[in-house]
Amino acid sequence: MDLWTDSILVFLALTSLLLLGSSRLFHCIRIVAFQGILLGLLTLVAHRGALSLRPLALATAIIGLKGVAFPWLLARVLRDAEVQREVEPLVSYTVSMLIGTLMLALSLWLSQRLPLPTTPIASLLVPVALFTILAGLFVIISRRKALNQVLGYLVLENGIYTFGVGLVQGTPMVVELGVLLDVFVAVFVMGIALFHINREFDHVDADRLVVLRDWTP
Amino acid sequence: MLLVLLAVALLLASACAALLTQKSYRWSTGCAVGGAVAASLLGMFPSVRILLGAPVESLRLPWSVPYGAFFVAVDALSAFFLVPIFVLSALAAVYGAEYLQTYRDRRALGPAWFFFNLLVASMVLVVIARNAVLFLVAWEVMALASFFLVTFEDEKESVRDAGWVYLVATHLGTAFLLALFILLGSTAGSPDFDQFSVAPSQAGLLFVLALVGFGAKAGFMPLHVWLPEAHPAAPSHVSALMSGVMIKTGIYGLVRTFTFLAQSAAPPPAWWGWLLCAVGLTSGIFGVLFALAQHDLKRLLAYHSVENIGIIALGLGVGLLGLSTGMPTLAALGFAGGLLHVLNHALFKGLLFLGAGAVAHAAGTREIDHLGGLLKRMPWTGLTFLIGAVAISGLPPLNGFVSELLIYLGAFHGLTAAASATAVSVLCVIGGLALIGGLAAACFTKAFGIVFLGEPRSDHAAQAHEPGLAMRLPMLLLAAGCVLIGLLAPLAVHALAPVLANVTGLSPQVVRTHVAPAGRIFPFVTAGGIGLLGVVAALAGVRSWLLSGRPVATNVTWDCGYTQPTPRMQYTASSFAQPLTDLFGILLQTRRRLVPPTGLFPRGASLATDTADVCAERLYAPVFLGIGRGLAALRWLQHGRVHLYVLYIALTLVVLLIWKLG
């Protein structure tokens, strides 16, 4: 089993790293979708293989949402937006990758220092989760396209979720579903907002939404 | 007690009534003025009774706000401040009824009357409150009400600015008071005045807090900047009320704080007295100097309020010196002078502001240099204004002299009896008082002489007319008050004894023994005053006897051979004050714009001077500007880029994690 878990976790980390380096938006969406699927699998293996209904349902829900629904939604928005499909980062890809590796190192170091009261399902879990979180934040901060920020948010969410799945047992179903529902609605609303942004401005560059401010350079 | 509370209730009720009936000018004015007068009459009885030695009355009701209790009491000190409040409020209200008539078609006067009665009610509450929260609430309501009265003519830019300056000044002062009262209540754990106790280590801090917090309201230099702005801006009956009694609530608070501090820090350290004397001298001298340089009548009066507050502070300072050096006589005389001057200033400054209002009302301008010759057109206003002018210059036989004499006596007593350290400070008081007196006389000869005497300097002045009875009567009564207190000085001093007992913490008997010298002196003063009037009458008789059957010709003023004398050849206020303003030019920083006559046949030439407040311009304006700049420099934080906003979040999180857990 641990082989599975570890490999899934490694894939998770890799996808995040890949996201930092990929230049085309469709590509990014696909990566995030793949990450969603990985997350679903993780929920399955996280329960030590005890194939009960609960993890199955959860996994399907996760895969359905994060692996299929979101990517489809975002891809659609992107298709509607007749803008060039470049990521146009504020920080160049190479630098992003560099920072990514740094963040990976940081999260490894952190996970060494975190005293865990319970043993996680895999030693890799905490660093990968942290790294995914950091990567998500970094994408939000460093990318120009609004859509990219949604992706970043998703990655951040995934990271947090990874942490939860791997470390916290016995979160009630209702809460888990509620969380999922929230994330779904959040992304849905963001998608709608993106749609409107695109219609209003003919661009989806978040860094050009600077009308509202108290400071004029 | 109940009567006073009844008066407050009546004031509030009439205020609301005035607001509700504001559709009809007659009704709202009627309600407000009726309420104010009735309330004053109600309130006078208990106040006077307690001043004459009736026992202290207090009332304590639960009040469901944090630390709040409806705890009120009237002791001699409160009563002493209640009397001028009630008197002046009633008279100002009557005056205002006619004064505001000119505005009736321009605006609804309901709010004006509402805030007027609210102001009076809050002043009464301030003076009788015995609970910190109650006091502060009343204090702020007083500030707000007066602010809205100041900005009555808010269509004028200058009025709005004045109101703003006033609001800021009073609010910042209140911040100090918050700290003061909380600290006073913290050791005892109760915000009731009778529970207050002070840790000796804190006494000094508390004294300074009180000096700043109450000084901002009273108008001590350099916290006075709002006075010369607000008083001219307000309608005259309001200026009279504010300058006459409202700023005195600052003095009340200060004295009341002394009584708290006296319990713990007895005797008070000498530097309190020194500091207060220094403040008094600064306020007195600078106040009168700036007054000299003004040519707006009400602005001039406002600066005189600063001066008189200075004199009061001198009195209190001498009193504190007396307490700290263990010289009860010094203390008694100093406090007596300061407190009596509170009452006197209420009378004559109220009178003068009402007079100024009548002048502005009649001539349509407050610009002294455009007035003149009004005594012929407004004999009553002129006479009362003259009485006020003599009184405020501290000249016998009027009331101003009595209070200043008390301070002098205290100072001289300290001089002859005290060690040289104290003697030096009281010498400063003597010299300062003398200088202030001389300058004040100069300033009011100018004010009265230029405004009421000579020939009118403008058509406005020429068409001026005496106001109606409603405006004349209050002035007459106040003038009568000035004369009476001047002549009945011994009684006044006697009536002060319980108040002084309150302040100095000595028993009335002891106080009486210590003001005894003054008690022995004042009969002479009274005799002198009456004698003076007698001699004047006699001389007048002699003169008319001498002139009986002799030619009494009238002619133009001898004009040194000019064939076409015009009123514009008269001395103006500016030229009258010019020697003194030049002498102290370094302090006044007067700006003058001179267009000199040029050519062989010069056409136009003009000279305009204005003396802005040095403190406002050199001290506060730069500070406020600097703060504004500093804050503006930080605005880039809100630059509008959502990425960086998220970065803020991430950084905050990281910093916290490292700082708290790392």
Add this chain to the structure above:
Amino acid sequence: MIAALLLLPVLAAVITFLLRPDAPRRVLLVATAFGHTAITAGTWVVQPASVLGGWLQLDGLGRLFLSITSALFLAAAVYSAGYLQRERRGAREDFEEGLLFANAPEPTFTSCLLLFLAAMTLVTVSHRFGLLWVAVEATTLASAPLIYFHRQHRSLEATWKYLMICSVGIALALLGNFFLAVAASDAGGAPVPLVLEQLINAAPHLHIAWLKAAFLLFLVGYGTKMGLAPLHTWLPDAHSEAPSVVSALLSGALLNCAFLGILRVQQVCVAAGEGPFGQELLVDFGLLSMALAAVFIVGQADYKRMLAYSSVEHMGILTLGVGIGGTATFGAMLHAVNHSLTKAMLFLVAGNILAVYQSKSTSEVRGVLRVLPVSGMLWVAGLFAITGSPPFAPFLSELTILKAALDQGRNLVAIAYLVFLALIFVGMMSIVLRMAQGVTERQPGTPEPALAIIPPAALGVLVLLLGLYIPAALQRVIEEAARALG
């Protein structure tokens, strides 16, 4: 009872969304608000039974914040009934740039409003941390469309920032949930479920380091939603671009709900004996928020943004109060009430001014007292109230907090507090008085519709009365709430 509180708005939301004609929809909105308030009032009398095995229950804190929310929503509902009536249909010109725009369909608006209420109610009653998180996130999602009511690009930008920033913040709060779970994972062997009461009981066994970390995450996460500096960045944009009635709810109710999230975990910290750890942070954030509010209030050019920053300031005061602790906690709870009432009133009045002057610029609005006598009066009164002048209620709460600070000998905190308050007073007054006084070419005495006046007026009267007298019942509720925080 709790179920009723939750279901009533949800059902109403569904119905209003399907209801075509306008009039009944508005009636239903107001009716729901009344019903909700009525039930809430009922909870003052009878303690409602807990639902879902203690996941949903109403304790002192919850009752206080629920009551605030419900009262505010009532005012907002009445106001918005009139507001929606006044709003013109179809495309109209945007007064700032002259672009054409239309409003979002009214059913969406109304139902989102009701869902917003439901979500906030859920926040106040949920004792299960996960559920609390879900509820808070739900408030964000329900209110986002409200901010984008005016379909024009500025409000869209505001909505986007609101969504992005709050979602990220709240995601961190979710991480905080997990940390909390880790902290509770081996309290005496078995993991403790994340229900407030059980956590408090098991507090001594919690894993302190993780608890602290969880607190930090909650603080940053919900603090973003609450508008603590420097996480407040979404707040001025959203408040200035949303319809005033929505701004009123955001500022008066939503921020409090976010604050409740922080208070919940603080409760656990206190039980675990880590109270001071949280309080120190709260004091720091409080002062920082006040300072930052001062920076942006002085010389602010947009009066709705000014009000928004004032909300940042007051959230700072709340956290400061809780941070100081002791009697200041009571003061903070009282201040939560006072601030919500006052700020809601101010935003509603700002809406009236905006409707007449068609400008949010502080330099273009003049002579409100003459043009809109009632609104102008409320505007000035409200500003005096919000800056803490007697006889209005906020003065009492601010005084209480100051007194607590001084009594504890934290003089520097007290001085900073006073300085910031003074700065903000000066800044606000110089703006507001310029707006209120003076003359303008608009004709004086513009008629003011009753539905636009009654709600703010009612709130104003409430603020004044609370400044003069605090009813025993309210006192009890507030004390109960304060006791929950130790």
Add this chain to the structure above:
Amino acid sequence: MEAGLTFVLPLLLAPLLLGVINRTKAFVAGRTGQPLLQPYHDLLKLLRKGVVYSRTATWVFRAGPIVGLAAVLIATALVPLGGAPAAVGFPGDLILVAYLLGLMRFFTVLAALDTGSSFEGMGASREVTFSALAEPTLLLGLAAVARQTGSLSLSTMYAGINLATWTHVGPALALLAGALLIVFLTENARIPIDDPTTHLELTMIHEVMVLDHSGPDLAFILYGSALKLWLLGALLVGIIVPVRTGIIWIDMVSTLAGLFVLAVVTGLIESSMARWRLIRLPQLLAGAGALAALALALILR
């Protein structure tokens, strides 16, 4: 009895001082000069004349001389003649005296302004300026005496000054005398501060103020200023001539002699030096203040 005398003497002899001053000036100038009693003749003549009033003037103009004279008369009753006590004396009477003189000035100035003439206006302006500066000096001077003698009543204060005092704090008293001399000259409009003889040059202070007064009014003014001269002179001489034998007559006579010597000295000063420029007068008065302060410092030490 003596008390009565100290009140009556000035009433009778005050104008004589003016006569003496004028005679001295004449003598120094080598003229015969007016008879000693000329001032009395002038007063009587004026009392018998009618008056001319300006149309501008009001009752204030008429009240001015009367109030002025009344005030100075009351003051006269309070001022001792060297060792001889004043008619009336009480602690603090020195303040009353100072302020009565202030009252006199106040009304003279108002009367001047009442004519609306620019000359009188100018005179009034200067009068208030310089007297405002002179007043602190006077009070500080008296304060010094009070501190020295430990009394607050002029009579006892001056009774307390004797040779012993001079041997103790001689320098202080000398400085004091200097200060009071300057005050004396200022308040009585003498050279070098003012020139009482000419009326029309714009350099005038006091004289130009009374330009429009005539008849009895002018008489009152002249008599009043004569009394003022006497009062301030007495305050000065009381310090310079410390003859306190206890035998009242000797003290009184010696002080009287001192007064007339002072008159002669004044005459000499007036004929020996020119009027100072107005600009410099404040310096002179400030100097006087400094002298008084110095005296105080010496006494306090």
